Amino acid sequence: MPLTTQLSPEGLSMTEVLSCPTPVLQDITLDPDMDPKHDPPTSILIIGAGVFGLSTALALTKRPEFASTSITVLDRSPEPGVFPSRDASSIDSSRIIRADYADPAYAALASEAQVHWRQTDPASLGGEGRYTESGFILGADSEPLVRDNGSSTGLAYARRSWVNSMALAHKERRPLSSIRVLKNQWSIGVVSGTGGEFAYWGYLNTASGWADAEASMKWYYERVTATGRVTFVNGTAESLETNESLRRVTGARLKDGSTLSADLVVVAAGAWTPTLVDLSTQAVATGQTLGYMDITEEEQKRLEKVPVMLNVSTGLFVIPPRNRVLKIARHAYGYINPKPVSKPPLGVPGSTTPELISQPYTHLDDASLSIPADAEKVLRDGLQKIIPWPELQDRPFSRTRLCWYTDTATGDWIIDYHPYWQGLFVATGGSGHAFKFLPVIGDKVVDTITGKCPEELRRKWKWRSSNTTEIIVTEDGSRGGQPGLILEDAMRT
Ligand SMILES: Cc1cc2nc3c(=O)[nH]c(=O)nc-3n(C[C@H](O)[C@H](O)[C@H](O)COP(=O)(O)OP(=O)(O)OC[C@H]3O[C@@H](n4cnc5c(N)ncnc54)[C@H](O)[C@@H]3O)c2cc1C
16 A cells, blocks of 8 residues: 655654554453343433434434433534534535445435435425435446455446446336446546546436535434424533443543533544544544535536536546536545544553544634645546536636545444443444435434344444554545545645
């Protein structure tokens, strides 16, 4: 794996930074099959109001067994009444809504979610423009199906995704013609509607589209508040409170010194989760880059009916514009940002927690934050491939953004009880693809809390303890770029 050898500000070589100590679990008696306490807790604290946290809160309010449970959602959002915070990965102008997955389990779950997105009456999730079924071109470059290290390439991902999408169309009794193979660059250029011959092979799925992420989260937040069952608190959890002799998490200590106690703490803090719970063997925060470009009314009209376009070999994608803003982004290995933590995350007693943890750095930390110059160039070149219009070629981005994935090695989420600490549950590991599951993911979290999640999904999302010291890199075949890049180094160049 290519690693930079530059020195970090802490004086460690990047190789050392990346192989900083991870817990040694072999000497510790873990109880992986610890029987989760299925009696409903009297109080639940959910840390994080993104897709995972907010949807879990709503799902809990719908379950009769939690009718007497008090539910609190804590988020570090600095603005009262704004949940999640504006730099959460669940907040953006748009997110792709697709069941086009190489993994049939996510394809099937996404298709369940699409039923909700497609409800477009004004009172429903997909209404008032929150969901648009624009169609979606999933493309890939010409490359072998397997890389030297044995992982799949974008082309393998695209082909498997096509097979799964055809199977879903058949199951849902949609005409198979709703999915069209685009067998060369030329056909991709024609079907894109922009002339962009941005991939070597691909397909158009007319049953996929995109959502206005910010508006959808607002709709969801309003649904949760309307239940009258959930207390929202603005505040940052600095650490988890524990009772060591009982091996139990009892709540969270906030930055202002106060504590929130609960029988069950669900940590759903997105890319910040590894700063609260030691996930060093399973998840890492990676910064992803986005660019937004102002366009004219005429350009808006030309582009608003084009499909979402993604090349899974480069990771570059464009979502149709709204309000004269066009977005280009990259689904990449991303940047890691290893920094010391003020308090070590909660690990298993006796294990070594890492001194440096990759942590999000966002426009709320620094309002003038921009993306590395190299990344901006990659976005600009990608835009030119997808929309090869001379008038856009040199137009500056009106803004750029770093948005943080919580990446796992396989792209599978982590939805499970902690194997050591009772009263602690983790719901995270979105790996850059969880938004579309907003209408269904909370139910799966609650099913897992109550021990009712189907076995196939439980196995995918279970806590993974291992002694690996390798950097976590998502190798699901859908990522572009280069693994192991360090944000600080990239910012300097
Ligand atoms: C650039 C980009 C593009 C993406 N594109 C797509 C897409 O097209 N389709 C798709 O399905 N998915 C997409 N995703 C992935 C999807 O957005 C995420 O998987 C999902 O939003 C993750 O939700 P979350 O709840 O884990 O995290 P978040 O939304 O980040 O929520 C975590 C919340 O926890 C809060 N928090 C953190 N730490 C603390 C603390 N200590 N105390 C209190 N609160 C805390 C944060 O303030 C935040 O509000 C994309 C993600 C990014 C970044």
